Amino acid sequence: MSDSIRIVGLQKSFGAQKVLQGVDLELPLGQITVVIGRSGTGKSVLLKTLMGLMRPDGGSILIGGQDITRLGDRELMRVRNRFGMVFQHAALFDSMTVFDNVAFPLREHDRKMKEAEVKRRVDAALADVGLAEAGHKWVHELSGGMRKRAAVARALVRKPEFLLYDEPTTGLDPIMTAHVDELIRSAQDHTEGLTSLIISHDMQATMRIADKVAMLHEGRIIHEGTPEDFQTSSHPVVRQFVDGKLEGPIQV
Amino acid sequence: MKDSISLLGGVVLRVVEDVGQYARFTMTAVLGIVRPPYRWRLLFKQMEFVGNGSLSIVAITGVFTGMVFAVQSDYAFGMFGARGLLGSTVVLALTRELGPVLTSLMVNGRVGSAMAAELGTMRVTEQIDALESMAIDPIQYLASPRILASMLMLPILCATFDAVGAIGVSYVATYTLGVNPGPFFDRMMWYVDTDDIWGGMLKSAIFGFLLSSIGCYRGYYARGGAEGVGQATTKAVVAAGVLILVVDYFVSLILAPMSVNRS
Ligand SMILES: Nc1ncnc2c1ncn2[C@@H]1O[C@H](COP(=O)(O)OP(=O)(O)O)[C@@H](O)[C@H]1O
Ligand SMILES: [Mg+2]
Numbered sequence: 001m002s003d004s005i006r007i008v009g010l011q012k013s014f015g016a017q018k019v020l021q022g023v024d025l026e027l028p029l030g031q032i033t034v035v036i037g038r039s040g041t042g043k044s045v046l047l048k049t050l051m052g053l054m055r056p057d058g059g060s061i062l063i064g065g066q067d068i069t070r071l072g073d074r075e076l077m078r079v080r081n082r083f084g085m086v087f088q089h090a091a092l093f094d095s096m097t098v099f100d101n102v103a104f105p106l107r108e109h110d111r112k113m114k115e116a117e118v119k120r121r122v123d124a125a126l127a128d129v130g131l132a133e134a135g136h137k138w139v140h141e142l143s144g145g146m147r148k149r150a151a152v153a154r155a156l157v158r159k160p161e162f163l164l165y166d167e168p169t170t171g172l173d174p175i176m177t178a179h180v181d182e183l184i185r186s187a188q189d190h191t192e193g194l195t196s197l198i199i200s201h202d203m204q205a206t207m208r209i210a211d212k213v214a215m216l217h218e219g220r221i222i223h224e225g226t227p228e229d230f231q232t233s234s235h236p237v238v239r240q241f242v243d244g245k246l247e248g249p250i251q252v
Numbered sequence: 253m254k255d256s257i258s259l260l261g262g263v264v265l266r267v268v269e270d271v272g273q274y275a276r277f278t279m280t281a282v283l284g285i286v287r288p289p290y291r292w293r294l295l296f297k298q299m300e301f302v303g304n305g306s307l308s309i310v311a312i313t314g315v316f317t318g319m320v321f322a323v324q325s326d327y328a329f330g331m332f333g334a335r336g337l338l339g340s341t342v343v344l345a346l347t348r349e350l351g352p353v354l355t356s357l358m359v360n361g362r363v364g365s366a367m368a369a370e371l372g373t374m375r376v377t378e379q380i381d382a383l384e385s386m387a388i389d390p391i392q393y394l395a396s397p398r399i400l401a402s403m404l405m406l407p408i409l410c411a412t413f414d415a416v417g418a419i420g421v422s423y424v425a426t427y428t429l430g431v432n433p434g435p436f437f438d439r440m441m442w443y444v445d446t447d448d449i450w451g452g453m454l455k456s457a458i459f460g461f462l463l464s465s466i467g468c469y470r471g472y473y474a475r476g477g478a479e480g481v482g483q484a485t486t487k488a489v490v491a492a493g494v495l496i497l498v499v500d501y502f503v504s505l506i507l508a509p510m511s512v513n514r515s
Pocket of ligand 2: 043
């Protein structure tokens with residue numbers, strides 16, 4: 001039932017600006033893949049094309065052999081049901097409470113589900129992310145870390161096969177970062193066959209949670225491998241990024 | 253010369269593109285009204301916002317419009333001794349023109365702008381992307397209930413405006429201006445048809461469609477943070493306001509012959 005995802009030669013431009021210039025990447029089934037790269041290289045664009053929120057200009061995205069870039073809107077909707085996404089700035093609905101945010105996908109898609117069952121599932125999802133007490137709160141009452149966690153709960157509540165996180169820990173303090181990393185890891189370990197893709201530029205966190213790491217640079221994946229490979233890689237761009245050095249091929 | 257031609261061409265192209273995008277957006281939203289899933293709760297929430305929320309401003313606008321119109325018309329009619337026609341003339345103007353147009357312009361300022369701002373904020377904070385990522389059609393979820401609610405509530409608001417306006421006219425005419433109440437009310441009943449009222453309500457449904465679809469459209473395609481949302485809101489209110497007046501003229505042209513053969 002579960003499939004791996006293969007991205008082949010993915011291209012996306014905005015006007016004259018070429019953002020993705022042939023991205024090749026495989027997301028192995030049941031693993032966490034972390035894509036790293038400088039800000040503005042197109043990591044968010046990669047995630048959005050992956051879910052069909054943006055149409056790529058070229059290349060393909062194969063899920064279990066089916067190229068989703070060629071699907072019509074309706075079929076694309078069905079594919080999206082297999083995904084959960086945590087947006088960079090959480091993107092919670094600010095007209096709703098935390099509880100209603102997490103309940104939203106259930107109420108929309110599982111319309112026959114009894115409200116008691118919805119409540120049971122949402123409470124469980126909120127407890128998983130440490131927000132058991134915060135269900136009644138409004139989104140604007142939450143701290144940045146709580147928002148991220150609520151967004152994770154919303155993305156997980158329907159038990160997706162693929163989970164995409166866009167910079168889940170950017171802007172959080174180190175302790176909250178460790179907590180969210182822990183959360184991602186435990187979501188992964190508790191969900192059979194979950195395939196995750198995480199966008200990050202936090203090298204420490206990447207080393208902790210990744211099964212596989214890939215670096216996006218100037219529109220292409222320039223290096224991929226295990227976290228250990230990245231620690232020892234001699235690729236100059238990777239070295240500069242991993243070590244956080246000023247000198248190197250990347251000029252600011 | 254060549255420059256100004258290509259500049260003009262660019263502007264025309266952008267306008268055509270914009271209108272095309274608006275048409276596509278609106279079509280999707282209208283299809284979204286008839287297609288399942290039906291989200292009654294969202295519809296009622298919008299009806300409450302558009303209807304209840306606008307009731308007081310519409311009532312105040314209506315009563316003062318009626319009153320001032322009574323004063324001005326009394327002055328004009330007094331010049332050729334036709335003060336008995338005051339009631340019927342003013343109420344005709346209210347139900348046929350001022351009711352639908354002023355109601356829609358007031359509601360546009362309140363509701364059209366709110367729709368543009370709300371959807372615009374949802375766009376720039378990626379809430380619309382989030383809806384889409386959850387396999388929900390964001391146009392159907394956001395725009396369809398807002399458009400339907402506006403089309404349903406504007407006629408009711410317009411009828412309120414008419415009624416309150418007529419009360420304003422009657423009060424000023426009979427108490428302040430000392431018009432003889434007998435002929436005043438007789439003529440009013442005689443000249444004002446239910447067709448006039450229905451026509452005004454039909455117009456306001458059309459204006460409700462315009463102001464909500466334009467508000468939603470501008471918000472939906474807003475970009476560039478808070479400033480972009482502000483621009484989208486301004487554009488929506490201005491475009492809908494102007495369009496309401498333009499469309500009013502053409503709808504009046506179509507509706508006018510239908511009521512010519514009155515007794
Ligand atoms: N909808 C869009 N329209 C035009 N340009 C865009 C759009 N989305 C992203 N871009 C551009 O694409 C580039 C990559 O953006 P993004 O994927 O957000 O970077 P990041 O790697 O930091 O997530 C940026 O230069 C950005 O300006
Ligand atoms: Mg990004």
